[in-house]
Amino acid sequence: MELSELANASGEWLRGSGPESDIVISSRIRLARNLADFPFLSRANESDLAAIEQQIQKAVDSLKADGRLQETTMFIDVGGLPRLDRQFLVERQLISRELAESNGSRAVVIDPAEKFSLMVNEEDHLRLQVMQSGLNLREGWEQMNRLDDMIEEHVTYAFSDRLGYLTACPTNVGTGIRVSVMLHLPALVITRQIEKVFKSLQKINLAVRGLYGEGSQAMGDFYQISNQITLGLTEEELITKVGDIVPVLIDYERQARGFLIRESHETLHDRVSRAFGILRTAQTISSEETMHLLSSVRMGVNLGLIPDLTIPTINKLFIHSQPAHLQKITGELMDKTDRDIERASYLRRHLNGTESNGGPTRN
Amino acid sequence: MLKCQKCDRQATFHITDLIDGKPKELHLCEDCAQKFLAPSADDSSEVMPAMAGLLAQHLAVGETADQLARLDQRRCPICSITYLEFRKQGRLGCPNDYEFFTQELEPLLMNIHDQTHHIGKVPKRCPQGADQQTQLIRLRREMKEAIASENYERASQLRDEIRQIEAESRG
Ligand SMILES: [Zn+2]
Ligand SMILES: [Zn+2]
Numbered sequence: 329m330e331l332s333e334l335a336n337a338s339g340e341w342l343r344g345s346g347p348e349s350d351i352v353i354s355s356r357i358r359l360a361r362n363l364a365d366f367p368f369l370s371r372a373n374e375s376d377l378a379a380i381e382q383q384i385q386k387a388v389d390s391l392k393a394d395g396r397l398q399e400t401t402m403f404i405d406v407g408g409l410p411r412l413d414r415q416f417l418v419e420r421q422l423i424s425r426e427l428a429e430s431n432g433s434r435a436v437v438i439d440p441a442e443k444f445s446l447m448v449n450e451e452d453h454l455r456l457q458v459m460q461s462g463l464n465l466r467e468g469w470e471q472m473n474r475l476d477d478m479i480e481e482h483v484t485y486a487f488s489d490r491l492g493y494l495t496a497c498p499t500n501v502g503t504g505i506r507v508s509v510m511l512h513l514p515a516l517v518i519t520r521q522i523e524k525v526f527k528s529l530q531k532i533n534l535a536v537r538g539l540y541g542e543g544s545q546a547m548g549d550f551y552q553i554s555n556q557i558t559l560g561l562t563e564e565e566l567i568t569k570v571g572d573i574v575p576v577l578i579d580y581e582r583q584a585r586g587f588l589i590r591e592s593h594e595t596l597h598d599r600v601s602r603a604f605g606i607l608r609t610a611q612t613i614s615s616e617e618t619m620h621l622l623s624s625v626r627m628g629v630n631l632g633l634i635p636d637l638t639i640p641t642i643n644k645l646f647i648h649s650q651p652a653h654l655q656k657i658t659g660e661l662m663d664k665t666d667r668d669i670e671r672a673s674y675l676r677r678h679l680n681g682t683e684s685n686g687g688p689t690r691n
Numbered sequence: 692m693l694k695c696q697k698c699d700r701q702a703t704f705h706i707t708d709l710i711d712g713k714p715k716e717l718h719l720c721e722d723c724a725q726k727f728l729a730p731s732a733d734d735s736s737e738v739m740p741a742m743a744g745l746l747a748q749h750l751a752v753g754e755t756a757d758q759l760a761r762l763d764q765r766r767c768p769i770c771s772i773t774y775l776e777f778r779k780q781g782r783l784g785c786p787n788d789y790e791f792f793t794q795e796l797e798p799l800l801m802n803i804h805d806q807t808h809h810i811g812k813v814p815k816r817c818p819q820g821a822d823q824q825t826q827l828i829r830l831r832r833e834m835k836e837a838i839a840s841e842n843y844e845r846a847s848q849l850r851d852e853i854r855q856i857e858a859e860s861r862g
Contacts (some may be wrong), residue, residue, distance in 0.1 A: 364824035366831075370771040371784035373835065377828075451782070477815065484824065485814050486786035492809025494786040498796060499803055501789070503811040513829060560806020 331404070331413055331651030335656035339420070339459065344639035346462020350630040351578050353510040353550065353643070354459055357567070359405070359476055359505035360495045361454040362486040368496040377433035377449050378398060382403075384448050387482035388437055396478055396638045400440040404639060407434045412661065415652035422460070423447055444475055450506075452496050463578075465507060465571045469563065492559065501561030507570045510539070511577060514549040514627045516586035522551075525580065533557055535574060548623030548646075553577070583629060591651040600628030608679045618649050618675065637679070645678060695720035767791045769829045786824040823856055830856070 341354045349597070354522055362368060363383065366376050385611045393399040395531035414428040422445045423436050430449075447455040458472040486494040492502040496624060500506075514524045525534045539550035553573065555566045588596045603624035606613075628634045647653060649671050655662055658670060695701065700720040703722030725796060763775035783789070789796060800807050830853045837846040 362786065365827040367770045367785040367828050368783055370780055371772055371780040375835075376831070435720075473812075480814050480816060484816060486824070487814050488786070488789060488809075490808060491789055492811060493814075494789055496782045498799055500785070500811045501800070502804065502806075505811075557804045557806070559800060559809060560802035562811045 331416065332656060332659075334438075334442075335416065335653060336419070338640075338647065341442060341459035341461045342640070342643045343461045344643045346460060346464045348574075348578055349462035349639060351512055352463040352574065352644055353512055354461060355463055355465045355468050356366060356394050356460070356506075356508045356510070357458050357465065358474045358506040358508075359454075359456045359472060360452040360493065360500045361456065361479075362494060362496070364484040365452050366453065369449060369453070370496065373448075374432050379594075380449050380453050381435050383483055384435070384437070384446070384454065384479075387479055388446075390482060390565075391478055391572045394418060398440055402438040402440070404436050404438065405434075407432050412652055412655055416656050419647060419652050421649040424450060424455075425452055428561040428589050440642040443471065446475075446479075452500070461557070463509065463571075463574055465509070465567050469567055473563075500557075503561070503563050503566060505558055505563050505566055506554055507567050508552050508554035509574050510550060511574070511581070512549060512623070512626060513577070513581050514623050515588055516581050517549045519584045521580070521584060524566050525577065528560055529553065529573065532569075532573070534570065535593065548619035550623075585627070596631075597628075598631055599648060599678050600624050600633045604628065604634055604679070610672045610675070613664075613672045613675065614668055615650055615671065618671060619646065620648055622649075641678065645675065694718070695723050721763040762795060765792070769825045769832075771832065785825065787828070787862050823859070827853060827856055 336470075344353075346352070346355070351441055363380055366372060366520070369377075372380070385403055388397060388401065388403055392399055392401060404417075406417070406423060407430075409417075414423070417423040417436065418425055418428045420442070422438055422442065424447065425440040427434055427436065427447050427450045433449055435448040437448070438444065442459060444456065444458045446457070456472065457473055458468045458475065460468045488494060495501050495504055513525075516525060529536050533556050534557050535554050535629060537552045539548075539552065553570060555570050557566070561569070603621040607618070607621050607625065622642060622645055625634060625637070626639070629637050629639060629642060648657060651667055653676065654667055657674075662670060683691055696718055698720060700722075763778070764773060766767050766773045767784060767788050768791070769787040770785035772788060774795060777783055777788070777792070783792075797807055830849050834849040834853065837843070837849060
């Protein structure tokens with residue numbers, strides 16, 4: 329499987345099919361792990377990094393040979409990738425910006441269905457990540473736990489009885505787990521309740537982060553909730569901590585949407601329709617504007633204000649309209665001006681007429 | 692002119708490294724040689740703001756400048772990181788640091804996690820002899836240093852030790 333094939337596909341977690349997927353985009357679980365017989369990244373030199381990468385590659389190869397990982401599982405040397413491909417993997421949320429920006433022996437292992445990825449030599453030797461569509465942390469943890477066990481058959485993790493899995497940063501020590509859920513909360517933003525929600529989450533030690541696109545502008549009402557503590561609670565307890573709060577947030581968002589429908593139906597319907605109108609007709613459009621408008625349209629689809637458009641299509645447009653994706657899909661390097669024109673054309677093609685087969689165009 | 696094996700500049704450093712236990716000649720320019728020999732600087736060693744705050748807070752509590760200076764000089768015998776370096780970058784150097792700096796880290800962990808003991812998952816294969824694993828980190832570092840100072844006799848002694856431990860832990 330090649331990166332360019334990945335560009336045209338859309339990962340499992342983008343399908344928009346999981347529980348509560350009108351509001352919950354995806355559930356992710358990440359584990360931080362280090363090999364016991366190497367220094368952490370800050371003290372590792374290039375030959376250590378190369379040896380670590382080699383060990384992981386060996387482990388992955390032998391798991392593939394046993395048929396426990398799919399034959400099409402990709403092992404990608406990130407250090408050797410052109411900039412565009414790195415950015416593509418960041419947009420796809422398969423690697424972090426940190427990994428994309430560093431050089432030398434860095435790698436990522438990618439499941440062909442994008443159910444998991446495994447970063448090598450990021451902040452820790454290993455960062456395992458499992459992605460699920462919608463709210464699905466239980467299944468995510470089962471998969472993650474199995475993946476972790478499989479890797480561990482081939483390597484020895486740095487672990488202490490007292491402190492658990494040892495990580496480069498003390499904020500991750502213990503379980504090394506980061507449980508996060510990506511939520512779409514446009515109505516809480518419109519009704520100005522989002523700040524209040526943030527504050528109450530911080531009180532119970534949960535972190536909230538906005539999703540950022542190109543540049544550093546917040547991107548269309550998406551928020552990621554995750555645990556801050558990693559030590560002194562079990563993995564299951566930490567998953568429950570995050571998992572228990574999500575239905576509460578979903579409920580708030582639904583109430584806010586209900587309020588908007590009741591109290592300002594015309595204003596809401598107008599906002600959604602205008603957003604849809606711009607996306608279907610614009611001739612040049614930035615990625616920020618696209619995110620904001622798609623966010624409104626997404627809510628409109630969930631509220632039945634826009635017929636004939638599906639959540640999976642919108643989820644796909646969010647990802648495919650980002651700069652590196654556009655360039656991978658068209659197979660051309662483009663500057664910002666050309667990207668904005670291509671993005672508008674891409675959106676028109678996919679939002680006018682039938683959407684499944686790439687769609688006929690009106691221009 | 693002998694070209695650098697990593698870029699195309701002139702190679703001015705000729706290093707013998709032991710790769711898979713066999714000495715291998717490397718010809719590198721000055722920049723590439725430095726990168727190769729020095730611990731790779733973590734590009735994004737910028738400390739998470741929360742973490743920097745916690746470190747500052749932790750150190751403010753009841754420590755005199757003298758105590759702090761002495762504490763900052765403590766150096767892990769395995770990876771050779773000092774406490775000062777940890778404070779600056781917010782990242783530890785090796786698994787042994789959790790033991791070596793245990794007194795300093797305890798209040799920090801309490802601050803971050805409200806807890807100081809792990810109760811979650813345990814790996815099926817615990818590093819039997821965690822000492823051996825950290826010894827490997829130390830020996831590899833010493834071997835690198837021996838090679839850098841062209842002390843090949845010492846380097847090959849160290850290489851044999853490393854091989855022996857690797858063979859034992861594999862068994
Ligand atoms: Zn060079
Ligand atoms: Zn150390």
